Amino acid sequence: MKNFFLAFSLVIILISCTDSKTKPTIIQTVNKTDSTTIKQIFNSALTNGQCYQWLDVLSNDIGGRLSGSPQAQQAVEWGEKLLTDLDFDKVWLQPVMVPHWVRGEKEEASFTVNNSTFNVPICALGGSIATPENGVTGEVIEVQSLDEAEALGEKLKGKIVFFNRPFDDTHIKTFRAYGGCVGQRVNGAKISGKFGVLGVIVRSMTHNIDDYPHTGTMSYGDLSEQEKVPTAAISTKAANLLSEHLKENPDLKFSFKQSCKTLPDAPSFNVIGEIKGSEFPDKYIVVGGHLDSWDIGDGAHDDGAGIVQSIEVARLLKLNNIKPKHTIRVVLFMNEENGLRGGKKYAEEAKNNNETHVAALESDSGGFTPRGFSFDKSGENHELFKSWKSLLAPYGLHDINIGGSGADIGPLKDGSISLFGYRPDSQRYFDYHHAETDTFDKVNKRELELGAASMTSLVYLLDTYLN
Amino acid sequence: MKNFFLAFSLVIILISCTDSKTKPTIIQTVNKTDSTTIKQIFNSALTNGQCYQWLDVLSNDIGGRLSGSPQAQQAVEWGEKLLTDLDFDKVWLQPVMVPHWVRGEKEEASFTVNNSTFNVPICALGGSIATPENGVTGEVIEVQSLDEAEALGEKLKGKIVFFNRPFDDTHIKTFRAYGGCVGQRVNGAKISGKFGVLGVIVRSMTHNIDDYPHTGTMSYGDLSEQEKVPTAAISTKAANLLSEHLKENPDLKFSFKQSCKTLPDAPSFNVIGEIKGSEFPDKYIVVGGHLDSWDIGDGAHDDGAGIVQSIEVARLLKLNNIKPKHTIRVVLFMNEENGLRGGKKYAEEAKNNNETHVAALESDSGGFTPRGFSFDKSGENHELFKSWKSLLAPYGLHDINIGGSGADIGPLKDGSISLFGYRPDSQRYFDYHHAETDTFDKVNKRELELGAASMTSLVYLLDTYLN
Numbered sequence: 001m002k003n004f005f006l007a008f009s010l011v012i013i014l015i016s017c018t019d020s021k022t023k024p025t026i027i028q029t030v031n032k033t034d035s036t037t038i039k040q041i042f043n044s045a046l047t048n049g050q051c052y053q054w055l056d057v058l059s060n061d062i063g064g065r066l067s068g069s070p071q072a073q074q075a076v077e078w079g080e081k082l083l084t085d086l087d088f089d090k091v092w093l094q095p096v097m098v099p100h101w102v103r104g105e106k107e108e109a110s111f112t113v114n115n116s117t118f119n120v121p122i123c124a125l126g127g128s129i130a131t132p133e134n135g136v137t138g139e140v141i142e143v144q145s146l147d148e149a150e151a152l153g154e155k156l157k158g159k160i161v162f163f164n165r166p167f168d169d170t171h172i173k174t175f176r177a178y179g180g181c182v183g184q185r186v187n188g189a190k191i192s193g194k195f196g197v198l199g200v201i202v203r204s205m206t207h208n209i210d211d212y213p214h215t216g217t218m219s220y221g222d223l224s225e226q227e228k229v230p231t232a233a234i235s236t237k238a239a240n241l242l243s244e245h246l247k248e249n250p251d252l253k254f255s256f257k258q259s260c261k262t263l264p265d266a267p268s269f270n271v272i273g274e275i276k277g278s279e280f281p282d283k284y285i286v287v288g289g290h291l292d293s294w295d296i297g298d299g300a301h302d303d304g305a306g307i308v309q310s311i312e313v314a315r316l317l318k319l320n321n322i323k324p325k326h327t328i329r330v331v332l333f334m335n336e337e338n339g340l341r342g343g344k345k346y347a348e349e350a351k352n353n354n355e356t357h358v359a360a361l362e363s364d365s366g367g368f369t370p371r372g373f374s375f376d377k378s379g380e381n382h383e384l385f386k387s388w389k390s391l392l393a394p395y396g397l398h399d400i401n402i403g404g405s406g407a408d409i410g411p412l413k414d415g416s417i418s419l420f421g422y423r424p425d426s427q428r429y430f431d432y433h434h435a436e437t438d439t440f441d442k443v444n445k446r447e448l449e450l451g452a453a454s455m456t457s458l459v460y461l462l463d464t465y466l467n
Numbered sequence: 468m469k470n471f472f473l474a475f476s477l478v479i480i481l482i483s484c485t486d487s488k489t490k491p492t493i494i495q496t497v498n499k500t501d502s503t504t505i506k507q508i509f510n511s512a513l514t515n516g517q518c519y520q521w522l523d524v525l526s527n528d529i530g531g532r533l534s535g536s537p538q539a540q541q542a543v544e545w546g547e548k549l550l551t552d553l554d555f556d557k558v559w560l561q562p563v564m565v566p567h568w569v570r571g572e573k574e575e576a577s578f579t580v581n582n583s584t585f586n587v588p589i590c591a592l593g594g595s596i597a598t599p600e601n602g603v604t605g606e607v608i609e610v611q612s613l614d615e616a617e618a619l620g621e622k623l624k625g626k627i628v629f630f631n632r633p634f635d636d637t638h639i640k641t642f643r644a645y646g647g648c649v650g651q652r653v654n655g656a657k658i659s660g661k662f663g664v665l666g667v668i669v670r671s672m673t674h675n676i677d678d679y680p681h682t683g684t685m686s687y688g689d690l691s692e693q694e695k696v697p698t699a700a701i702s703t704k705a706a707n708l709l710s711e712h713l714k715e716n717p718d719l720k721f722s723f724k725q726s727c728k729t730l731p732d733a734p735s736f737n738v739i740g741e742i743k744g745s746e747f748p749d750k751y752i753v754v755g756g757h758l759d760s761w762d763i764g765d766g767a768h769d770d771g772a773g774i775v776q777s778i779e780v781a782r783l784l785k786l787n788n789i790k791p792k793h794t795i796r797v798v799l800f801m802n803e804e805n806g807l808r809g810g811k812k813y814a815e816e817a818k819n820n821n822e823t824h825v826a827a828l829e830s831d832s833g834g835f836t837p838r839g840f841s842f843d844k845s846g847e848n849h850e851l852f853k854s855w856k857s858l859l860a861p862y863g864l865h866d867i868n869i870g871g872s873g874a875d876i877g878p879l880k881d882g883s884i885s886l887f888g889y890r891p892d893s894q895r896y897f898d899y900h901h902a903e904t905d906t907f908d909k910v911n912k913r914e915l916e917l918g919a920a921s922m923t924s925l926v927y928l929l930d931t932y933l934n
Contacts, residue, residue, distance in 0.1 A: 396838070
């Protein structure tokens with residue numbers, strides 16, 4: 001039926017020119033079947049969507065699912081069963097060894113000024129070592145950057161280093177604000193550790209001034225065991241309070257305690273479902289998100305949303321009787337948050353098996369209202385992708401531009417594959433990202449469904465126009 | 468300083484043509500000063516905004532503020548004080564008589580099937596009469612439209628009419644779904660009342676399937692006193708449940724009780740603040756929202772957001788040292804929800820005083836992330852407005868098109884005035900609209916601030932390019 005429509009559909013040719021003297025250049029052929037198909041995809045997502053109900057299960061019944069945890073294993077089993085129930089042509093688990101870090105018991109922090117004690121909301125960063133059982137206590141040196149810490153050098157010795165550069169609120173796209181700060185979290189300990197510091201605390205990565213600490217991965221780089229120090233995030237409200245008090249009382253003592261540890265690597269899996277392509281069965285289009293999440297929320301936006309949207313893509317294709325030419329693989333990647341082992345393993349296996357990957361799309365920016373897609377500057381067909389704007393704009397997808405794609409699909413980059421990231425509105429993302437507030441109730445059903453429909457539409461276009 | 472920049476700024480001329488043979492048409496002059504100014508406006512809104520804190524007071528300290536209520540009077544006083552504190556050139560109250568409807572005591576509803584009683588979340592519609600003290604009880608006739616009710620005619624006699632057409636979820640812009648259903652709420656009683664019905668219940672105007680009834684205005688038109696019947700909204704979950712049970716038990720009895728009443732019209736005010744124009748002091752640009760709200764939530768999105776954003780427009784102009792050529796009026800309209808008396812009064816006074824209004828902008832679609840502006844098809848300069856897309860797109864404002872403007876500014880329409888509505892993302896609006904869930908915690912600070920900056924930017928452009 002689809003081919004029938006294709007054959008007889010009206011082709012509208014859009015013409016553009018930069019000035020009146022140049023010849024018209026055909027930049028786009030917009031097929032009426034495309035706009036009809038995309039409308040059908042959105043209609044079915046909004047009236048017959050399943051992804052919101054799936055996310056309810058993943059978030060509320062399974063919950064936070066850090067790599068190596070029992071919940072991560074439950075998520076693997078849930079994903080495998082769901083893909084199987086949805087009647088994919090093939091469903092399998094791809095084994096991968098993952099880091100296994102555990103948070104341990106209660107984390108606590110405080111500082112005292114003039115006999116008044118202020119409790120500080122704190123959480124260990126993923127990968128950090130524990131404090132000694134009684135915690136660490138010391139004077140604090142506040143810095144705004146890795147460079148500032150590096151420059152202070154030996155003056156940091158015996159201190160707790162406090163990285164406190166806030167988000168730059170003037171960025172309209174909040175990922176830019178995150179990008180401008182997250183180095184403090186990832187590399188703060190690596191930079192400070194070599195100077196004999198007691199510990200590292202980092203201002204949480206959020207615009208919000210509130211009481212929630214935001215966790216996330218950190219790295220010791222190639223520090224020796226002796227140089228590694230406990231590292232944690234504190235809430236933005238506490239960071240502001242501490243900073244204020246430090247101005248008046250630079251000698252105040254800060255204490256924190258955490259009992260996290262890294263266990264031996266654990267076995268886990270990427271979960272993969274496949275719809276066989278009708279024309280190019282040996283050429284693959286991947287759509288995915290990451291199945292693991294941080295432990296302190298339930299990972300609804302990061303990245304439960306991307307998981308259920310990716311599965312919904314396959315379901316919406318089937319529901320609308322769209323039979324892809326390429327083989328479509330839905331990949332639920334394991335371990336994006338603290339190792340990227342799943343993404344690396346998938347790419348490694350794809351290479352070992354000489355698989356040709358034409359395109360990959362990741363959703364890992366939350367389940368918010370659609371804004372667009374970004375594509376990696378490597379690969380080809382940029383003008384083709386941009387020409388799809390007129391098809392996608394009616395659904396709020398105006399930003400179709402060069403940019404990042406997704407961490408898990410990044411290892412597939414080979415110069416020719418087209419790598420895409422789904423880009424929903426980013427204003428609320430860092431309210432919840434890696435915090436205990438990332439929970440199912442923060443996800444709006446229609447926004448999630450619109451995202452799934454957007455992704456399905458892009459996969460449909462990639463499948464239709466790429467070879 | 469601004470004029471200095473204007474004089475020396477680079478003018479970029481964008482040229483467009485529909486095919487290669489036509490002459491180039493200049494559709495836009497984009498001034499570098501404009502993009503710089505707009506960037507400054509956004510920066511200041513995001514780093515130094517006040518509107519979120521104001522909304523906290525209006526929502527949490529004052530709360531729901533239906534026309535004629537003590538809270539509406541508190542809101543008037545709050546608005547007058549705030550505008551005065553912000554050092555407007557002139558602040559005044561414009562008297563207007565408003566309807567005064569009160570909800571009364573506890574509302575309740577239920578239906579019984581096979582000795583099982585189901586309680587139904589219900590709320591009276593604004594303007595409805597009460598039930599008798601013991602409520603009304605009767606059989607239910609479910610209809611999907613006003614036409615269906617009209618066609619049933621005398622068969623409705625002695626029954627409770629249940630308008631149950633749900634939102635069409637396939638509309639991407641949710642106001643279209645609302646527009647397709649709200650007639651049932653507004654005119655259900657007017658259509659049914661003449662057939663001797665016992666009462667009218669209406670499915671709540673929302674996409675969500677939940678337990679919250681959504682109130683809103685209704686009209687009896689020119690029905691006689693005897694023909695008027697009590698009218699209420701029930702939650703969507705209850706509507707679905709009732710509809711299911713009616714299929715099996717068409718004779719089930721539904722009961723509801725409400726004690727609302729309409730008191731004599733009450734005195735109230737529009738609150739107006741003015742910044743005198745430097746070049747055209749007798750030509751006005753209005754920016755506003757409505758100060759009243761429904762009583763069951765705290766009116767944070769509808770329309771506390773529009774109120775604080777409108778005030779923020781004036782503050783951001785001052786803060787960025789933008790001295791408008793036209794006189795800018797911030798108008799906090801009273802009584803949009805159940806009478807539009809404030810909007811009508813403002814237009815009437817403007818006409819009486821022979822005031823020339825060049826443009827008006829209303830924000831009454833919630834405090835969500837920016838999507839664009841719509842402008843009324845009356846008026847001129849449509850191509851000019853569309854040409855601003857390139858200036859506004861970096862802030863997520865892609866939809867600059869003909870459409871509605873705002874209820875309160877509608878009465879200003881005279882064929883030449885440019886009427887604009889601010890159009891934020893609409894996905895979440897009807898989750899909260901007219902329900903007890905429309906509360907401050909549903910508003911995201913950055914989304915609200917981006918809206919205020921968007922509106923300020925449009926007012927700046929209108930002031931700069933219109934005469």
